[in-house]
Amino acid sequence: MIVRTRIFNEASKEFEIVHALLDSAANQSFMASALADRMQLDYHSETTITVTKFGGRAAKKRVKRVTANLFNANGEKMAMEFYTQERIIPPLHLNELSPADKRALNEIFPEVEEIVDRQNITPELLIGIDYFNYVMQLDVPSIRLPSGIFVTSTFFGPVISGLPRHCMEDPENVRLCERVLHAYVTQAQLDFTQDYSDLWKLPNVGIDELGTNEEENDRIVKEFYDSVELKDEEIYEELNRNLYVDDVLMTDTSTASLFHKYRACKKIFSNISMNLRQFMTSDPICNQMIDSKDLTNGKNIKTLGIQWNPVQDELQIRCTLQYDEEPTKRKVLQAVHSTFDPLGYLTSLLLPATIFLQDLWNLKYSWDDPLSTKDSSTWRTICENAAGSIDSHGVTDDGQTAARPNKTEV
Numbered sequence: 349m350i351v352r353t354r355i356f357n358e359a360s361k362e363f364e365i366v367h368a369l370l371d372s373a374a375n376q377s378f379m380a381s382a383l384a385d386r387m388q389l390d391y392h393s394e395t396t397i398t399v400t401k402f403g404g405r406a407a408k409k410r411v412k413r414v415t416a417n418l419f420n421a422n423g424e425k426m427a428m429e430f431y432t433q434e435r436i437i438p439p440l441h442l443n444e445l446s447p448a449d450k451r452a453l454n455e456i457f458p459e460v461e462e463i464v465d466r467q468n469i470t471p472e473l474l475i476g477i478d479y480f481n482y483v484m485q486l487d488v489p490s491i492r493l494p495s496g497i498f499v500t501s502t503f504f505g506p507v508i509s510g511l512p513r514h515c516m517e518d519p520e521n522v523r524l525c526e527r528v529l530h531a532y533v534t535q536a537q538l539d540f541t542q543d544y545s546d547l548w549k550l551p552n553v554g555i556d557e558l559g560t561n562e563e564e565n566d567r568i569v570k571e572f573y574d575s576v577e578l579k580d581e582e583i584y585e586e587l588n589r590n591l592y593v594d595d596v597l598m599t600d601t602s603t604a605s606l607f608h609k610y611r612a613c614k615k616i617f618s619n620i621s622m623n624l625r626q627f628m629t630s631d632p633i634c635n636q637m638i639d640s641k642d643l644t645n646g647k648n649i650k651t652l653g654i655q656w657n658p659v660q661d662e663l664q665i666r667c668t669l670q671y672d673e674e675p676t677k678r679k680v681l682q683a684v685h686s687t688f689d690p691l692g693y694l695t696s697l698l699l700p701a702t703i704f705l706q707d708l709w710n711l712k713y714s715w716d717d718p719l720s721t722k723d724s725s726t727w728r729t730i731c732e733n734a735a736g737s738i739d740s741h742g743v744t745d746d747g748q749t750a751a752r753p754n755k756t757e758v
Contacts, residue, residue: 349369349370349500349507349508349509350367350368350369350370350440350469350471350507351367351368351370351483351502351504351505351507352365352366352367352368352504352505353365353366353367353368353418353419353420353473353504354366354418354419354420354421355383355387355416355417355418355419356387356417356419357386357387357388358387358388358389359386359387359388363419364386364387366383366418366472366473367469367470367471367472367473368418368471368472368473368474368475368504369436369437369471369473369474369475370475370480370483370484370502370507371474371475371476371477371480372476372477372480373477374474374476374477375476375477375478376431376476376478377428377429377430377431377473377474377475377476377478377479378430378431378432378433378436378473378474378476379414379416379430379431379432379433379472379473379474380432380433380434380435380436380472380473381412381432381433381434382472383472383473384412384414384416384430384432387416389414389415389416390414391412391413391414391432392412392413392414392415393412393413394410394411394412394413395410395411395413396408396409396410396411397409397411397431411431411432411433412431412432413429413430413431413432414429414430414432415427415428415429415430416428416430418473418504420503420504420505421504421505424503426479426482426483426503428475428479429478430473433474436470436471436472436473436474437470437471437474438470439468439469439470440468440469440470440471441468445495446494446495448493448494448495449493449494449495449497452493452494453493453499453506456491456499456506457499457505457506482503483502483503483504484500484501484502484503485500485501485502485503488500488501493508495512496510496511496512497509497510497511497512498510568620568622595651595652596613596624597651597652598613603631603633603634603637606629606631606634607634607637607638610627610634610637610638610642614642624642625641625642625644626642626643626644626646627642627643627644628643628644628649628658629658630658630659630661652690652691653688653690654688654690654691663693665687665688665689665693665694666687666688667687667694667697667698667734667735668683668686668687669683669684669686669687669698669701669730669731669734670683670731671727671728671731671732674718675718675719675723675724675727676713676715676716676717676718676719677705677708677709677713677714677715677716677717677719678715678716680701680704680705680708680719680727681705683701683731684698684701684702684705697734698734700730700733701730701731701734704726704727704730707723708723711723
């Protein structure tokens with residue numbers, strides 16, 4: 349999304365309108381070097397940063413740090429710190445809003461003096477996640493215009509995002525590179541024959557992210573969610589629900605459809621230069637159909653940190669409740685929270701231990717006070733009862749118990 353801001357020019361002693369790109373996927377905010385020089389801003393410091401481009405290419409470069417006050421139309425200001433960058437993104441062409449959308453905007457936001465469209469702009473600021481939530485007025489609900497695009501309130505005024513309804517209803521007649529970026533309507537003017545990965549690269553051309561590998565991975569996944577347009581609708585929706593960091597979890601009822609999902613997932617991730625691999629299913633026939641270089645060869649298979657046996661299609665969760673010969677409240681607390689159970693399968697098994705810990709608080713034990721003989725015996729019984737296995741039964745929407753229970757090893 350693009351917003352219009354105002355910066356005070358120390359040379360001309362006047363406010364100058366500057367366009368800023370709002371990018372929640374960027375870890376830092378950036379300013380074009382030419383803008384910093386034109387505004388005669390003071391550089392606080394100069395440093396070397398490591399930048400990582402999409403695809404893992406890393407490089408070091410020298411940047412300068414500046415601070416600027418950005419003003420909205422009401423004269424209110426917001427101080428921000430930026431790293432300088434030679435270029436934010438290439439010029440963008442702003443297309444014209446539909447008459448119905450213009451009428452709706454004039455009715456909803458009568459204070460807006462003009463609608464910026466039908467022109468070319470060059471954003472000179474990028475506002476990253478460090479200030480993004482301060483700029484966005486998240487407590488104000490978004491409004492949908494007649495064309496299907498959404499209006500969102502920000503500190504600098506209303507902005508528009510989304511895809512017009514006619515693009516969603518007739519996707520065959522819409523260029524794949526068409527996307528809304530600007531505060532009113534922006535379509536990136538790209539060559540239709542270029543690589544589809546440019547769809548998500550456009551907002552960050554010239555901008556290299558800062559941060560750890562984990563932050564970079566989070567940004568990549570977010571850009572995948574927000575930007576990829578080439579998709580199999582059914583597979584994409586399932587990916588959207590079942591992608592957690594770098595794990596994809598999906599189910600199906602037949603070998604053919606499961607293999608189809610494997611190929612569709614490979615294609616979707618390949619379009620954004622990501623290699624989805626280490627596949628494994630509980631269907632031995634499907635495993636034989638999967639390309640050997642994509643099939644996992646490890647015996648220790650985990651999903652969400654839980655051991656999975658694909659041959660028997662069972663999850664194996666280890667309960668680490670163990671009795672200590674000299675139990676204290678501290679040791680009980682450590683034991684209760686030592687079992688990793690992100691899906692809550694062992695809740696019924698661990699509940700007695702949790703209740704026992706609450707009882708220790710009510711009995712006013714200090715952290716390292718030895719438990720009484722009675723309480724120590726109770727804790728021993730709880731730990732012994734936690735050994736073995738339990739049957740976990742799924743329940744369907746109509747209230748009937750699932751036909752195939754899953755045994756959870758503990």
